[in-house]
Amino acid sequence: MIRSDILREIAPILRDQLVVCNIGLPSQELHMIDDNAANFYMLGTMGLSSSIGLGLALAQPKTVIAIDGDGSVLTNFGTLPTIANNVADNFILLIIDNGSYGSTGDQPTYAGKRTSLAAVAKACGCENVIECQAAETGKILREAIDSGKMTVIVSKCESGNIKVPVITMDPVVIRDRFMKAVAG
Amino acid sequence: MNISKQIVDDFVANDISFVTTVPCKQLGGVIEEVEARPEIYHIPSNKEDEGMGLCAGAFMGGKRPAIIMQNTAIGVTINTLVTLTQFYRMPLPMLISYRGELKEPVACQAEMAVHTKALLAQLSIPTYHFHKKEDAQELDAILKYTFMCNKPVAILTDATFWGGY
Numbered sequence: 443m444i445r446s447d448i449l450r451e452i453a454p455i456l457r458d459q460l461v462v463c464n465i466g467l468p469s470q471e472l473h474m475i476d477d478n479a480a481n482f483y484m485l486g487t488m489g490l491s492s493s494i495g496l497g498l499a500l501a502q503p504k505t506v507i508a509i510d511g512d513g514s515v516l517t518n519f520g521t522l523p524t525i526a527n528n529v530a531d532n533f534i535l536l537i538i539d540n541g542s543y544g545s546t547g548d549q550p551t552y553a554g555k556r557t558s559l560a561a562v563a564k565a566c567g568c569e570n571v572i573e574c575q576a577a578e579t580g581k582i583l584r585e586a587i588d589s590g591k592m593t594v595i596v597s598k599c600e601s602g603n604i605k606v607p608v609i610t611m612d613p614v615v616i617r618d619r620f621m622k623a624v625a626g
Numbered sequence: 627m628n629i630s631k632q633i634v635d636d637f638v639a640n641d642i643s644f645v646t647t648v649p650c651k652q653l654g655g656v657i658e659e660v661e662a663r664p665e666i667y668h669i670p671s672n673k674e675d676e677g678m679g680l681c682a683g684a685f686m687g688g689k690r691p692a693i694i695m696q697n698t699a700i701g702v703t704i705n706t707l708v709t710l711t712q713f714y715r716m717p718l719p720m721l722i723s724y725r726g727e728l729k730e731p732v733a734c735q736a737e738m739a740v741h742t743k744a745l746l747a748q749l750s751i752p753t754y755h756f757h758k759k760e761d762a763q764e765l766d767a768i769l770k771y772t773f774m775c776n777k778p779v780a781i782l783t784d785a786t787f788w789g790g791y
Contacts, residue, residue, distance in 0.1 A: 489778075490679030491679075495683060497679065498686055500683075520672030524676065597650070616714070620686060624687060625688060
């Protein structure tokens with residue numbers, strides 16, 4: 443399974459939640475698979491999906507799922523101690539770890555080599571860290587939502603991309619409809 | 627009145643309830659005050675761009691955020707300011723320690739100081755400079771302006787304002 447297969451499979455679960463989605467292909471794929479107001483698409487700023495998601499989770503009570511990638515977490519490694527030390531039990535960080543920088547042409551990341559993001563998250567102090575295989579992601583995500591505990595999921599999948607259109611929606615429209623979904 | 631307390635009073639009066647900070651000696655008193663206030667969730671960040679991400683999320687969650695950082699952070703956060711805070715039109719008061727100005731003992735700080743205002747101007751970020759104690763009286767109006775126009779706004783506070791090192 444590649445990232446878009448996972449997104450397609452978990453889309454029905456994501457639909458009822460607030461989702462902050464990583465820059466590039468992940469956002470474009472989610473937008474194509476199931477665009478809705480409760481999705482916040484990052485059009486720029488690599489690395490900050492988990493930070494935006496944590497800030498959102500700390501600010502209001504609804505469940506927030508931040509979809510991140512292994513490359514983006516490596517870019518913003520400081521996020522993991524911040525998450526560990528500011529527990530928001532309505533926050534789930536879903537790292538889709540395909541061991542590559544998908545949006546830029548599948549260059550390998552260190553997470554696909556010797557570095558274990560699950561081990562790093564645990565070392566940073568995150569309490570509920572689950573590494574799973576791509577096919578288990580939906581089940582693990584459902585359980586994490588139901589547990590009411592802040593959870594970091596590292597879903598290991600294969601590298602690869604599908605053809606998707608870019609998101610042409612204006613950022614202020616994305617933000618405005620998302621904020622209405624948050625408040626609604 | 628203690629200037630750090632006065633600044634945080636203005637934060638609270640403007641309903642700022644989510645503040646991220648990166649450590650700074652000059653802003654240490656403000657950071658302590660932020661930590662002490664029950665009205666504010668204080669979340670230290672490891673890097674300023676991470677902090678701006680946290681603030682963006684908090685804002686979309688209905689809270690008014692602020693970031694406290696040094697001017698060196700302008701060099702770290704340009705991409706975030708442009709592609710997140712400005713692109714999505716989000717308000718963000720940035721209380722900034724303006725290192726490298728008069729009374730600065732560390733030469734390297736002057737290297738970033740000479741670029742600070744030029745970079746902020748290039749980014750079209752409204753910028754205010756607190757040099758004398760009484761300049762802080764404008765903070766309340768600056769915060770109201772920030773949340774009126776949904777922009778990042780810089781408040782530079784130099785060593786003279788803080789009474790030297």
